Amino acid sequence: MPASTGLRTFDIAPSRTTGETRSERTAQPRTLLQLTDPHLFADPQGQLLDVTTRRSFEAVLEFALVHSPPADALVLTGDLVHDESREGYRTLRRLLDRTGLPYYCIPGNHDSRPLMDELLGPAALGPVAARKLGGWNLVFLDSTEPGREGGRIGPARLAALRDAVAANPSPAVIFLHQHPIPVRSAWMDKLRVEDGDELIGICDRHPQVKALVCGHIHQEFEHRIEGCRVLGAPSTCVQFAPRQADFTIDTQEVPGYRELTLFADGVLETRVVRLDGYPERPSRTAGGY
Numbered sequence: 001m002p003a004s005t006g007l008r009t010f011d012i013a014p015s016r017t018t019g020e021t022r023s024e025r026t027a028q029p030r031t032l033l034q035l036t037d038p039h040l041f042a043d044p045q046g047q048l049l050d051v052t053t054r055r056s057f058e059a060v061l062e063f064a065l066v067h068s069p070p071a072d073a074l075v076l077t078g079d080l081v082h083d084e085s086r087e088g089y090r091t092l093r094r095l096l097d098r099t100g101l102p103y104y105c106i107p108g109n110h111d112s113r114p115l116m117d118e119l120l121g122p123a124a125l126g127p128v129a130a131r132k133l134g135g136w137n138l139v140f141l142d143s144t145e146p147g148r149e150g151g152r153i154g155p156a157r158l159a160a161l162r163d164a165v166a167a168n169p170s171p172a173v174i175f176l177h178q179h180p181i182p183v184r185s186a187w188m189d190k191l192r193v194e195d196g197d198e199l200i201g202i203c204d205r206h207p208q209v210k211a212l213v214c215g216h217i218h219q220e221f222e223h224r225i226e227g228c229r230v231l232g233a234p235s236t237c238v239q240f241a242p243r244q245a246d247f248t249i250d251t252q253e254v255p256g257y258r259e260l261t262l263f264a265d266g267v268l269e270t271r272v273v274r275l276d277g278y279p280e281r282p283s284r285t286a287g288g289y
């Protein structure tokens with residue numbers, strides 16, 4: 001656990017401002033691009049299950065910047081660097097800086113929180129942090145614990161999250177790494193947020209929370225609980241096949257990302273976007289990673 005537990009709120013500077021009046025700008029929807037589970041290595045040729053993760057991450061990033069509406073920020077929901085190397089985080093920072101966009105990173109079970117803090121600076125968020133964007137409250141939650149693959153939030157972070165949500169009636173999105181509810185893959189569901197019910201309870205009690213957005217599952221996922229959607233996204237590298245009892249790679253699906261459009265009236269629109277084909281695919285379907 002990092003030492004800092006304070007909740008800080010900042011405004012994200014809009015990326016589109018020319019010629020707008022204040023009211024027009026306020027009404028303009030905001031776009032976030034979620035890129036998740038890049039699993040980078042120090043070695044630029046490093047592979048996860050036969051996929052060269054830096055190459056696929058760069059391909060997804062480039063595709064997203066061309067094909068999605070101009071983004072206000074990028075959100076990276078964990079498993080950033082697979083070998084927990086300094087060079088891996090330096091590469092990530094270099095690639096993200098090059099976009100000129102604000103970006104926000106939370107850790108996954110394959111990350112080093114101290115290295116994230118050291119090398120990603122203020123973009124490394126957590127344990128609970130909030131940012132404002134176009135009348136929305138973006139909440140970033142570290143759902144990891146050192147040495148555990150599965151997620152656990154624990155009482156302290158749950159209390160901070162409750163405060164972060166309750167303090168702001170604006171529509172909210174919560175980002176975290178592990179999935180808070182089962183996705184119907186038995187092996188993966190053992191690695192979900194252990195106290196996900198507590199998290200869902202917070203969303204139930206605060207209807208301004210419109211979505212919980214996670215990484216970790218390496219597949220598209222959507223489920224609605226009352227007014228709150230639980231959303232998962234494909235990895236920028238290897239995909240896991242949905243609804244499997246045991247670890248199974250999806251050799252057909254290509255890398256992708258999730259686009260989130262936030263409207264001033266609290267409506268959230270979202271879609272998963274995949275690359276137009278991608279030549280490198282995992283060659284095996286089982287095992288582990």
Ligand SMILES: [Fe+2]
Binds near residue numbers: 078079108216218
């Ligand atoms: Fe991952």
